[in-house]
Amino acid sequence: MAKVPARRIRLSYHWPEIQLNIWLIVVLAGSATCLGIFSWFMIIQSTMKLGTPWLFPFMVTSSSLAVLFIFVVLFLIAQRLLLPGILILGSFILFVLFLTGLIETSLQMYGVVGNVNSNCQNYVVKNKSTGNNLDTLGWLTQITICNCWKTAFAFELVNAIFYVWMMIMSWQVHRNYYH
Template identity: 85%
Template sequence: MPIMQKRLSYHWPEIQLNIWLIVVLAGSATCLGIFSWFMVIQSTMNLGTPWLFPFMVTTSALAVTFIFVVLGLITRRLLLPGILILGSFILFVLFLTGLIETSLQLYGVVGNINSNCQNYVVNDKSRGNNINTLAWLTQITICNCWKTAFAFELVNVIFYIWMMVMSWQVHRNYYH
């Protein structure tokens, strides 16, 4: 007589999980694009690349890969809370590291990109069909990309904490 095994089945809150997946995928893909573009700019200008840029490209690529692995596990009904807790914790630490360095560059005493953008770009608008306007548009885009990267890193950090809590609750509810 064959022994029947009970297959583990966790109840995931679908709406919360889907919102989490969409937001984290959008945030990670945005950071991946921004920091990749920053690396291209640095290379084009024959400047050295700060460690933050390849670090965030790698972190964002890992996050996008993690999301696709999670989606694959969801479709096979094999998503375990432990996988999400561990993956979310690792990505939380990586994104928190990037967030700290980005904030130091954006708002810190040494980098202070935000003040430089305010003084030399925002307060010095250029208009007309000329090279100066094109340069200004590029500069304002770079300034806005720094702020966008900071915002999405912060959102990802918060959402990874949320996922660790939600995964722990799913795990706890299975055994209670």
């Protein structure tokens, strides 16, 4: 009897490259931005000797996990081992985390108790300060904080939407593989 060598067949999924790259860039930018903003908010709270709301460390952790997830995905892409199940599961977990952060951020920005947006409009935007003095420096810091809240809200929303998009795209890649 002749021995037939066993062949190892490496199965791979066909990922839409442009969509995957756009997703990676947008989610990495959004996660890194949220990580930076909420880290800075924690530093401000600590410097002012104020308590830190749970949202800040929660979003720092969620954003850090998202950045780590992106690097794992990039590593798996480089090894040609990216599986749809990994992206579906990771995207779902991060979607829940970012949706939770988005809800709390929106409550802080537009809710009855926090109402950061109204406070920014009433006490910062309407009281613009100019000149080379400490009042202007304080105003610039306050307007930056207000703009960071808006930016964090926007990127949390974008990331939540993009994680849903990735779950759908991963499911389509999985489905097309078996059809």
